[in-house]
Amino acid sequence: MDSLAVSRQPVDFARVRALAAGDMAEVDALIRRRLSSDVVLINQIADHIIASGGKRLRPMLHTLAARAAGYNGGEHAKLAAIIEFIHTSTLLHDDVVDESDLRRGRKTANALWGNAASVLVGDFLYSRSFQLMVELGDMRIMRILADTTNTIAEGEVLQLLNIGNADVDEAAYLAVIERKTAVLFAAATELGGVLGGLPEDQIAALRRYGMELGYAFQIADDLLDYVSDADTLGKNIGDDLAEGKPTLPLIYAMQKASAEEVQSLRHAIEHGGLDSLDRIIAAIRDSGALDRTHERAVQHADAARAALDALPPSEYRDALATLADYSVERRF
Numbered sequence: 114m115d116s117l118a119v120s121r122q123p124v125d126f127a128r129v130r131a132l133a134a135g136d137m138a139e140v141d142a143l144i145r146r147r148l149s150s151d152v153v154l155i156n157q158i159a160d161h162i163i164a165s166g167g168k169r170l171r172p173m174l175h176t177l178a179a180r181a182a183g184y185n186g187g188e189h190a191k192l193a194a195i196i197e198f199i200h201t202s203t204l205l206h207d208d209v210v211d212e213s214d215l216r217r218g219r220k221t222a223n224a225l226w227g228n229a230a231s232v233l234v235g236d237f238l239y240s241r242s243f244q245l246m247v248e249l250g251d252m253r254i255m256r257i258l259a260d261t262t263n264t265i266a267e268g269e270v271l272q273l274l275n276i277g278n279a280d281v282d283e284a285a286y287l288a289v290i291e292r293k294t295a296v297l298f299a300a301a302t303e304l305g306g307v308l309g310g311l312p313e314d315q316i317a318a319l320r321r322y323g324m325e326l327g328y329a330f331q332i333a334d335d336l337l338d339y340v341s342d343a344d345t346l347g348k349n350i351g352d353d354l355a356e357g358k359p360t361l362p363l364i365y366a367m368q369k370a371s372a373e374e375v376q377s378l379r380h381a382i383e384h385g386g387l388d389s390l391d392r393i394i395a396a397i398r399d400s401g402a403l404d405r406t407h408e409r410a411v412q413h414a415d416a417a418r419a420a421l422d423a424l425p426p427s428e429y430r431d432a433l434a435t436l437a438d439y440s441v442e443r444r445f
Contacts, residue, residue: 182309268292295327318423
């Protein structure tokens with residue numbers, strides 16, 4: 114893994130956060146206000162979600178894209194909150210489906226309050242995002258968000274169908290992460306361009322940036338499952354393997370591994386469990402799959418950077434470019 118560590122210069126994510134800090138403070142305050150409910154359990158789970166931290170990357174992307182598009186109004190905070198509500202609701206549902214008990218180093222809501230409460234509060238967040246959409250009163254914005262939410266649901270079902278399937282190929286894997294992850298990134302940045310009133314070609318460029326960034330981010334995240342740990346990533350190494358998820362490192366490994374190793378990899382995907390985790394990770398590393406996966410993530414990050422060339426120069430465009438690097442270097 115040493116080759117991954119020196120592929121690029123360190124990314125100054127702190128500078129990006131500082132640039133977005135004013136907008137994000139407004140977004141965070143709005144999120145807290147709009148999560149409030151007179152149902153006690155909703156407030157308990159909502160408070161747990163807020164306290165769990167996270168970088169709020171998706172709403173930050175929206176605020177930066179809106180500023181890069183020259184937007185100076187106040188609706189971007191509401192849109193950023195909508196994007197975060199949609200994302201958080203998918204996490205609540207994901208953790209139930211995956212039977213996860215750890216996220217960002219903390220107990221998941223389903224581990225603390227049970228599956229039923231987590232699913233229902235996820236539904237509350239979805240419906241709250243719809244209420245905010247209506248308040249904006251813009252049919253184009255509502256269409257983008259409605260289509261995005263529907264596509265995410267398709268991605269969830271596709272991933273469910275892939276669990277335990279050792280025959281999933283790269284195209285099928287990419288189809289899942291496009292729907293599950295990349296489309297929300299794309300909507301976040303596209304909506305920034307819409308708010309800023311950019312020409313259609315520049316709005317399309319911002320959407321392309323977000324889509325490529327989403328690919329890069331998820332591929333890198335799947336890579337981290339084999340090189341990170343709970344303290345760094347907020348989940349245990351091998352969690353994807355334990356859930357029978359055929360992610361890109363496994364797919365690449367099976368293309369290059371020996372026949373015996375392929376048999377072990379297929380068995381691990383089909384049956385889940387971590388009985389031979391050390392041997393599986395060794396096979397993945399020996400096959401060169403980790404470096405190859407990282408290279409694929411970098412290709413998407415570079416494509417995201419290239420899409421920004423359509424926008425006028427600004428510190429916000431530079432921040433978006435920095436996030437493209439961050440998406441693939443955040444562990445290294």
